[in-house]
Amino acid sequence: MFETIPSYRRIAMRTIFALVLTFMLAVGCSQEPIEEIHATQGATPEATPIEIPPGSWPWWRGESRNNQVLDETVDFQWSGQPHVVWSDKIQGLGHSSPIVVGDKVLITTADEKQETKSLLCFDIATGKPLWTKVIHQGAFQRTHNKNSQASATPASDGKYVFTAFVVKDSLYVTAVDLNGQVVWQKEAGPFRSQHGYGSSPLIHEANVIVLADSDGPGFLAALRRDTGEISWRVARASSPSYGTPTLANVAGKEQVLVGGTGITAGYDPATGEMFWEANGPANTTANTPCATGDLVFASGGYPQTGVMAIRADGSNNVTQTHEQWRAREKIYVPTPIVFDGKLMAVSDDGIGLAYDIESGERVTRKRIGGNFSASLTRYGNVMLVPDEQGKMYVFEATPEFNEVASFQLEGNGFASPVFAQGKLFWRTSTHLYCLSPEKVSP
Incomplete structure (x- = not known):
């Protein structure tokens, strides 16, 4: 007759086994940092001009990168x-915003039935x-129910349109000309999806910059706009986040500002190179930092919540020396x-905050x-934002958030x-709309 193992010993043995298994899985699944690619010292790639036609909205948050039109x-x-x-x-679904390049309106979309990720182009005057x-075809990734397979807003330098999609556990950047022909397509690096991808490409001089x-x-990487060759790539923490970087002249120098991890x-x-x-x-985070003067503002929502302001003229870790203020409110996906x-x-x-x-x-x-x-x-003296059910709110452009009007079109929001050439362009879950203050025959 076998001796019965006391219950407390069985519990202890199970606990030890679980800890060992967890450790083995963690070691087996750990990720090596990305192989970094450093910019050649003193060699700045010759940039083809960024020639944005007047009246365009060429990338996420507009040409001024602040989501504001004042002129x-x-x-x-x-x-x-x-x-x-x-x-x-x-056809399909996407949460990316439209961009406007001269006489063209462009959006990305993903059709789950056809398993396609596409770039669509329309005539700005008629919608044709x-x-x-x-x-890309196939290899759809896992996404959060509030994300989509086409959440990254494309960006244009006036000659090409750049898209960023995750396919087969890698982030791919593609350059398409304004006639719809692929110029190049390159893998920027690996991407292990938890809730999908949503970071929009950023254009700076000779490069298009992407965050993964x-x-x-x-990683954060820059690819040449003309060839797709990686100019530089630097490692970031292995932690899921969904924000988009922005470019700003802050504290007296151009900086790529990134939140998350x-x-x-x-x-x-x-x-x-990281400044600070x-x-x-x-x-x-799932939004974009913003800046004015020497201050950078960032917000996030999981697992912590809050808003912070940092003076961007420091170096290394500036948490103790350059933090201006913090607030506790949660602003997770919307960008201030x-x-x-x-x-x-x-x-x-x-x-409204x-x-x-x-x-x-x-x-x-x-x-x-x-x-x-x-x-x-x-837009001028008003601010607009739709809720997720597709109701568009129009407020006075003041801190009081006084509502001026509201309206609803088909689809979720x-x-x-975006605004361009005196018209409002809005992409819902079902349609792309062009609206104007006066009735116009397309």
């Missing part, structure tokens, strides 16, 4: 819904589809805007309602509205 605005009057000049039903280019914060290995950081756009980093505001000395956003859970940029004092907390993933766009 040559037209009076929409905003008594209700503007006139629909044209609309096109979009000009061409569709399938960028994932389960590992994470538990830090906010500034990088040299020419080499990828500050801890926070969260491990995971900054003007007139205030940082403003509608939060994910429908709260405004902070003094110097002190961090919260000057507004106003219930709007609904849930939001899109970001505020300022995850993409941010």
Whole structure:
């Protein structure tokens, strides 16, 4: 007859076995850092000119990269819904915003039935589809139910349009000319998807810059606009995040500003060298930092929540020396805007928030309602943002968030509205719309 093992010993043995198994899995699944590629010292690649046609919105958050249009605005009057000049039903789904390049409007989309990821081009005056280019076929990744397979907004240098998609555990960047022909397609590096991809490409001089914060290995990379050759690539933490970098002249120099993986950081756009980093505001972000003067503002939402302001003139880790202020509110997916000395956003859970940029004092907390993933766009004296159900809110461009109008078109509202050539372009979950203050025959 076998001796019975006491229950406490069985529990102890199971615990030890579980710890050993966890350790073995962690070691087996650990990710080596990305192989870094360093910019050649003193060799700046000759850049073809970035020639954006007048009246364009060429990339995420517009040509000024601040989601604001202040010059040559037209009076929409905003008594209700503007006139629909044209609309096109979009095959597939995407949360990317449209871009406008001269006489063309472009969006990305992903058709799960056909398993295609595509770039679509429309005539700006009539909405006539000009061409569709399938960028990738098959190999769809796992995504969060609030993400899509086409969430990265494309970017254009006036000659090519650049897309960023994750396929087969790698991030691919593709250059397409304005006639819909692929010029080059390159793998920027690996990407292990947790909830999908959503970071939009960023154009700087000779390069297009992409961010790949994932389960590992994470990286920030610059590829030549003309050939796709990697100019530089630097490692980041192996931690999933979904934000988009931005380019700003802050603290007297150009910086690529990146949030996510538990830090906010500034990088040299020419080499990828990190200028500074500050801890926070969260491990995971899904929006874009913004800046004015010497200050950079970042927000995040998982597992920590909060908003922070950092003075961007330091070096190394500046958490203890250059943090201006922090606030506790959660602004996770929507990107704030900054003007007139205030940082403003509608939060994910429908709260209008405004902070003094110097002190961090919260000057507004106003219930709007609904849930939001899109970001505020300022057009002259108003701000617009849709909620996830597709209701477009129009507010006065002041911290009080006084509502001027609202309207709803078909489809849900995850993409941010853009303005170009006196018209509003908005992509819902089902359609691409062009709206104007006056009735126009396309």
